[in-house]
Structures are given as structure tokens and as C-alpha cells.
Amino acid sequence: MSTRPVRRHSPAVYRRRRLAVLLLVVLVIGAAVALALWRPWEGSAAAAPSPSSSGTAASPDASPSASAGASAGAPATPSGTPSAAASPSPSASTMPVCSSGDVTVSAVTDRDSYSAGAEPQLSIRMENGGDTACAINVGTAAQSFTISSGTDVWWRSTDCQTEPSDQIVQLDPGQTVSSVEPLVWDRTRSSVSTCDDDRPRALAGYYNLVVSVGGIDSEPTQFRLR
Structure with missing residues (x-):
């Protein structure tokens, strides 16, 4: 082989x-x-939109009315100033000024009677009963609270006021607005010369509250101190 x-x-x-x-x-x-x-x-994966972003953009719950309600409910200015439901508007300066013939201003207390030591909380309510929108100054420079007993004026909110300001708002027909926060009366007699001093205490009895906003005065609202 x-x-x-x-x-x-x-x-x-x-x-x-x-x-x-x-x-x-x-x-x-x-x-x-x-x-x-x-x-x-x-x-x-990067090209596909995330569920959270697409859901937000197309969410049917984010309705215009919900957003408007949120903005309409924002507060205007501190204590005593009507709610921002009558919010500042760029067009307010071109509107007619609210008058007592269209707008009703009311003085409001949180109670009708106060026990010894309880301090009254004072508020403002405004209602536009007219047919057109109007502009009104609701700033602290254009409002006042006055408490009297008979002809004796006991207290004015303007006596010891500091840094008053203006705020022009639009009040629509049929709209009612109230104070954001009440103003508290400490049950003493006020005067421009006793802002930092001890002041006489109010006696038991009946008192009247009158408020004024934008040159429109309210009718007196009576309450009692015990």
C-alpha cells in the first residue's frame, strides 16, 4: 500500500x-x-411621546372653565378688601365708575351680639345690581369702617391706617363680592393721636357699623357688645 x-x-x-x-x-x-x-x-423609545406628556395635553379635565374659576378666586388685597372675584382688569380704567345707583355696599359683622372680650369681625359686601360692568376702587385708600354709638363715633379704620393703596377692579352685572379677610375691632376708642397708646375700652351696649368703598356708603348695621 x-x-x-x-x-x-x-x-x-x-x-x-x-x-x-x-x-x-x-x-x-x-x-x-x-x-x-x-x-x-x-x-x-425617545421618539415615542411619554404617557404623562401626551395625557396632559389631551386631558379633557383641563377645561377652560376650571382655569377661569381658579384665577377668578385669587385674593385681591389684605384684610377688609373685597374678594378678587372682582379681579383687576386692564379694561377697568376705560369703564364707567360704579355709582350708588348701581352698586350696593353692605356692612357685615360676623355676629349680632358679642360676649365680654369677644372682638367683632367686620366685612364688606358689594353687589352690582346694574345692567353694565363698572370699575370701582376697592383698595385700602378708598375704604373705611366706622363704628359709632348714637352720635358718638367710637372707632374709624382710617385713624391709624398705614400705607393705604388703590386697587381698581371690574364689577360685572349681578356680581356680588365680599371681603377676603375680616377687619377686627379691638373694642377700643380710636383717634389719630392714640395709635400706639392704651385706649379706652368700649362699654356694653348697641353700636352701628357703616362702611364705605369707592365713595359708596352702606346703611348702618347694628350689633351689641355685652
Whole structure:
């Protein structure tokens, strides 16, 4: 039985085979690096809108009326000033000024009778009974609270007022607004010369509250101190 001699390839053939394997390894590594940098699986996820953003934009609950109600309910100015339901309006300056023929101003107390030591809380209510919107100054510079007993004036909110301000608001037909916060009377007699001093205490009896806003006066509201 005869044997054939094994044929050996030339060194050039081996070099070509090693070069081909090396090129294949380089291609595999290059593809892996490209995938790591490109991250095509993240591209599709980034292009899709998130559920939270799309839900907010298309939410049927975010109605215009809800937004308007929120803005309409914002407070106007501190204690004693009518609520911002009659909110400042850029067009208020071009509107007719509210008059006593259209707007009714009422003096409001939180109780009809106060036990010894209880301090009355005073508020303002305004109602536009006219057919058109009008502008009125509800700032602290244009309002006053006056408490009297008979002809004797006991207390004025303007006696010791500091930094009065103006605020022009629009009052629509049929609209009623009230004070944001009540003004508290400490049951003492006021005067411009005793703002920082001890003042006489009010005696038990009947008192009347009159308020004024934007030049419109209220009718007296009676209450009792015990």
C-alpha cells in the first residue's frame, strides 16, 4: 500500500489566512463599538411621546372653565378688601365708575351680639345690581369702617391706617363680592393721636357699623357688645 506525501502550503498562504481572521475580528469589534455608540434601540423609545406628556395635553379635565374659576378666586388685597372675584382688569380704567345707583355696599359683622372680650369681625359686601360692568376702587385708600354709638363715633379704620393703596377692579352685572379677610375691632376708642397708646375700652351696649368703598356708603348695621 503506497502513501502520498503531505503537501505543504507556502508561507504566503498562511499569511493570507491569518490576515483574513484578523480582519474578521476587527469587523466584529467595530460592529460592537458602533452599536454601543449608536444605540438604535433607544432611538425608537425617545421618539415615542411619554404617557404623562401626551395625557396632559389631551386631558379633557383641563377645561377652560376650571382655569377661569381658579384665577377668578385669587385674593385681591389684605384684610377688609373685597374678594378678587372682582379681579383687576386692564379694561377697568376705560369703564364707567360704579355709582350708588348701581352698586350696593353692605356692612357685615360676623355676629349680632358679642360676649365680654369677644372682638367683632367686620366685612364688606358689594353687589352690582346694574345692567353694565363698572370699575370701582376697592383698595385700602378708598375704604373705611366706622363704628359709632348714637352720635358718638367710637372707632374709624382710617385713624391709624398705614400705607393705604388703590386697587381698581371690574364689577360685572349681578356680581356680588365680599371681603377676603375680616377687619377686627379691638373694642377700643380710636383717634389719630392714640395709635400706639392704651385706649379706652368700649362699654356694653348697641353700636352701628357703616362702611364705605369707592365713595359708596352702606346703611348702618347694628350689633351689641355685652
